[in-house]
Structures are given as C-alpha cells and as structure tokens.
Amino acid sequence: MQTVVVWFRTDLRLSDHPALTAALQEADTVIPLYIHAPAEAAPWSPGAASDWWLHHSLAALDADLHARGARLVIARGDSATVLARLCSEHNAHAVHATRLYEPAPAARDRRVTEDLAARGIALLLHAGATLLPPEHMLKSDGTPFRVFTPFWRRLQERCAPQAPLPAPATIPMPADGIASLRLDELGLLPRRDWDRGFYGRWSPGERQAHHRLAEFARTALADYAHGRDLPALAGTSRLSPHLHFGELSPRQAWRELAGGGAAGALETRGTEAWLRELGWREFAQHVLHHFPHTSDAPMDARFERFPWRRDGGALLRAWRRGQTGIPIVDAGMRELWHTGWMHNRVRMLAASLLTKNCLVAWQEGARWFWDTLVDADLASNSLGWQWTAGCGVDAAPWFRIFNPVLQGEKFDPQGDYVRRWVPELAALDTGYIHRPWTAPPAMLAACGITLGDTYPLPIVDLAASRAEALAVYKSMGTDFKSVPIPTP
Numbered sequence: 237m238q239t240v241v242v243w244f245r246t247d248l249r250l251s252d253h254p255a256l257t258a259a260l261q262e263a264d265t266v267i268p269l270y271i272h273a274p275a276e277a278a279p280w281s282p283g284a285a286s287d288w289w290l291h292h293s294l295a296a297l298d299a300d301l302h303a304r305g306a307r308l309v310i311a312r313g314d315s316a317t318v319l320a321r322l323c324s325e326h327n328a329h330a331v332h333a334t335r336l337y338e339p340a341p342a343a344r345d346r347r348v349t350e351d352l353a354a355r356g357i358a359l360l361l362h363a364g365a366t367l368l369p370p371e372h373m374l375k376s377d378g379t380p381f382r383v384f385t386p387f388w389r390r391l392q393e394r395c396a397p398q399a400p401l402p403a404p405a406t407i408p409m410p411a412d413g414i415a416s417l418r419l420d421e422l423g424l425l426p427r428r429d430w431d432r433g434f435y436g437r438w439s440p441g442e443r444q445a446h447h448r449l450a451e452f453a454r455t456a457l458a459d460y461a462h463g464r465d466l467p468a469l470a471g472t473s474r475l476s477p478h479l480h481f482g483e484l485s486p487r488q489a490w491r492e493l494a495g496g497g498a499a500g501a502l503e504t505r506g507t508e509a510w511l512r513e514l515g516w517r518e519f520a521q522h523v524l525h526h527f528p529h530t531s532d533a534p535m536d537a538r539f540e541r542f543p544w545r546r547d548g549g550a551l552l553r554a555w556r557r558g559q560t561g562i563p564i565v566d567a568g569m570r571e572l573w574h575t576g577w578m579h580n581r582v583r584m585l586a587a588s589l590l591t592k593n594c595l596v597a598w599q600e601g602a603r604w605f606w607d608t609l610v611d612a613d614l615a616s617n618s619l620g621w622q623w624t625a626g627c628g629v630d631a632a633p634w635f636r637i638f639n640p641v642l643q644g645e646k647f648d649p650q651g652d653y654v655r656r657w658v659p660e661l662a663a664l665d666t667g668y669i670h671r672p673w674t675a676p677p678a679m680l681a682a683c684g685i686t687l688g689d690t691y692p693l694p695i696v697d698l699a700a701s702r703a704e705a706l707a708v709y710k711s712m713g714t715d716f717k718s719v720p721i722p723t724p
Contacts, residue, residue: 238263239326239410241319243333244270245341247364247482248297249442250304250407252400254362255332265410267326268301270294271319272312272422276344280531280614283607285576288431289440291424293481296441298419306407310417315344316351323357326410334482335361337370337521338614339528367395367486367518370525380526382535382629387522388515400488433574438477438610445478449492457493460506464513467568467579468652473510474577476611479517486514520615523629531618532599534627538712542627544597551594554695555586556604558657561687561694563670564644565589567657574657576610581647587624588638593701595708598625626709635709637702644670660684660691 240263242256250256259266274281282290298308311318319331331352336342349359363369373390374380381387425431439447452473456463463471478484493507527535534540545551554560558569568582578586583605590601598621605621606612622628626636648654651669655662661672663683668675673687673694680687687693 237265239265239267239328241267241269241322241328241331243315243319243331244268244297244308245334245336245482246480247334247485248293249403249445249483249485250297250300251403251442252364252485252488253334253403254364254401255334255360256404256407257401258360258362259330259332260404260407262330262332265408266306267309267322267328267409267414268297268306268407269309269311269319269322270297271315272310272417273315273318276315277338277340280338280340280606283609283612284426285431285434285608285610286612287424288426288434288576289438289477289481289610291419291422292438292440293483294419296443296483300403300442301407304404304407306409307416309414310419310422312417312422316348319348319352319359320355320357322414323352323355326412326414328357330358330360332360332362334364335369336365337525339524339531342525342528364485364487365482366521367391367490367514370522373522380522381519382523384516384519384630387519388512391515391518395490398487400485400491430573431576434576434610437575437577440477440481440483442483445475445484446488448473448475448478449484449489453493457506457510458504461509464509465581465647467582468648468650468656472580476517476613476616477577480611480613486518489514516619517613517616519630520613520619523619524615527629530622530628531614534598534622534625535629536627539625539627542712543595543708545595551695552590552596552600554692555590555594555596555601559692559695560589561673561692562589562640562698563651563654563658563661563672564640564648567654570657572605572608576608578609579653581643582653583620584624585638585640585643587621589640589696591621591625592637592705593696593698595701595705598622598627635706637705639698639702641670641698658691 240259242259247253247255294308301307322328323331336345345359345361352359368391373387452475456471456473460471463469475484475489479486479489490511494511524530555569558566558573560566564582565586568578568586572578587601590596591598602617602621605617619628623630644654648670651666654669661669664672664675664685665679668679672680672685672691685691
C-alpha cells in the first residue's frame, strides 16, 4: 500500500487542488498535513490578522476533511524535519504541495526538496496559486513584464483556464494513528479581543469563499466598475482573503465569473473590471517571482537614496491610529483596525498621504498593512505600496499625489463612509465633512467638535506638503529610463 503526504500551505481547499488530486491518483492513502513554521516566511512572517484568518480557515479545512473520512494533521517545527519524520513513520515516498512564489517560502521549498531527496523522498510541487505559472508569462524577448497593460493583454490571450478540478468524494488515510497537535495549541488567536469586529464580517473557509463569490456575482458584479470606487457601499467582492489563503483558486474565480471565456469578450463592464483586478493580483505574483527583492527594496534603484523619513515618529503613529485629521484617511485606518480590511481606493489614499505628504518610507506602511489586513498578501502589498510611492514597476508618476479631500468628496459625496468610521464628525454638514478645519467655528461648536481636541487638526498641510514632496521627487530627475533596473 502506497502512502503520500499532501502538504497544505496557502491552498486551504479541497476542490481545484492539483496537488491533492495528483496524490489521490498516485497513492492508496493520503496524509493531509499542515506545518506551522512562521519563521520560515521571515522577514515576512504572517501578521496578527492573518493568524486570525488562518486559525478559522484550518478549522474549516479540517471539517471538510472529516466529511470525507480524513482529518488534518497539524505539526509545528522545521518543515524538512517534520516531513522527513512523518514520511519515515508512515512509509510515505512522496510529498505533494502547491508551488509558492514568495521569496522565503520558495527558498524553503528548494531546501526541503534537497533534504527530502537525500532520504529518497520526492517533494512534488504543483500549479494552483496563479492562473498561469510566472515562467510561462514572459515578453517576446524572454524577459518578465514590468508594465501591467501588456501583461494583461497577454494574460487574456493565454488565459482560458481549464475546468476546475472537483473535490474528492473521499480521502483515505492510513489506518494507524498519526500524532497531531490541536489547532488551539498553535496560539493563532489573540489573547486580547481586538478581533471582535472580525466576527460577523468574515467567514473563513472554502465553503464560505464560494458563497461569497456567488453572492458577489448576484448582487454587485453588474455595477462593479462603478461601485468598487465607493467605500460606503458593498460594491467590492471582498474575496481577497479567500484568494490569499487558497480557499478559492484564481482559476475557480475566473471560470465562475467569465464562464471560461476571455475577458475581452465579456458583455458586462463589471465582469471585465473585476477580472482585470484578478489580473493585477496575478501581475503582482509574477513581479515578486521575477524580482524577489521588491518585497523590501524599490524596483527603481534611485529610491535607495530617497530621503524618506525612516522613523515617521508622530506622523506614523497618528496615521496608524486613524488620527491624521484627514477624514477619509482616518475612516480607512479605523476600518482596517476594526475589521482587518480597508476599501481599495481608501488604501491608495492612505498610502499616498503617508508616502507623499508625510514622506514616510513606504516600507513602514507596508509593514502596518501586513500586520493588520486579513488579506495581507506579500506580492499585492509590495506592488501596491511601491505603485503609490512611485518606485516600483508600473509605478504611478512621481508627480501624482492624491488630494484626499477631493477624493473624499468625489467618492464619498454624502460623507456616509466618514460618518460611519469617524463618528465624532457625524453631525457635520456634508459640505465640510471631508474638510472640517474649514467649517465655521459656530458650526463646529453646534456639532460638539473641537478641532485639536475631539478631532485632530491635519498632521500636515496638504498643499505645503504636496509642494515639498514634488520638490524632493523632482530633485531626483525625471529620466526614469536612465536608471538601470535589475534583471531577474
């Protein structure tokens, strides 16, 4: 009787799981395994919000396995050591897993492959984390894409994904006992109840991922091209954490919404717009694979000498706490703290304020998002922050500095989003909700608002800080083509 191990990582599902399918075709019995080894992802070990999601996602996966006659084996420690011991104890000759592209996990997998091979055990890595493997998506000259638009065109040409694989009806495990930790022994849930706002908003697990996908397709997809920009509305899919933890594969999402066709042939603008966002996620994975240094360092080499405020001090603390005095940004930062998520447009505004108006290094903001987002994804997080800071591939022009007041008035015109998350401003007239420092003193007093006390004054002067940022950026020169970009 042959036994193999299926090593679950960020692929916590049973359907459309090529590694699991291959394992079941190859062996008589399968050991579903999760190894808790956060240090192996250093320096980007999962943050607290990710740990919360992981706990509940593992619980959901274990329940799904139980329904098929199996269970999730949980271990902790060095992955190579755990795998070697488990394979030895149960005479398993191979380990199947989904290939990962983040720098540290990819390096870990190379090391584990060598360690296991020395013991006569094969680590077999399968596709499943992306629509197409990064090594298959190159320009005609064989180099990786650095600009999204041509990447998206190529992806649409090549991406007519095969039908997703069905979940197995049964998963036979070895009859002898297999030692396992209890899930709560991993200590993933917080000791203090800062996660109260997560419950009721999020339901981790494969089943809930498909429920959310179907609900989004039914209620918000048709108007997504417009609704995705309005933070007060439920106009986005909120599928990002499900995709990050692999409860839903990108192939399943594409097939469900595109019906297997190419995005360019779709009839609804909403579907096209959402698949384009899925394309951005794919692009981020490809960029990080080909340029692994971009998780910590800028793609544009000039920004290595950019005069960031490496220690943002009071500016960074106020930004983290949602106390910047800029209502739309404060609303987003408070939404993030209470729910583990922030509307995408507001993420962009919050990032622009920190990097452009405050000149705080983008890595500081990326670290905070990494710890507080339930959908913290290294590739997307790094790409997004470098895009806003102007130092990455496909970067926003360095002179693009978003005005959060005008953005708030355009995309939260009635102030509903601000009123929800910044209740101390709730009584303010709509004309001043995004610029309370311009409201007449009598109006502020009537609303119970004392600027600098009940609500902060802006931490920076938006016009003056914009001018300062433009001067600093301009001092670096504008000929981006003259700067050598590292080759992968």
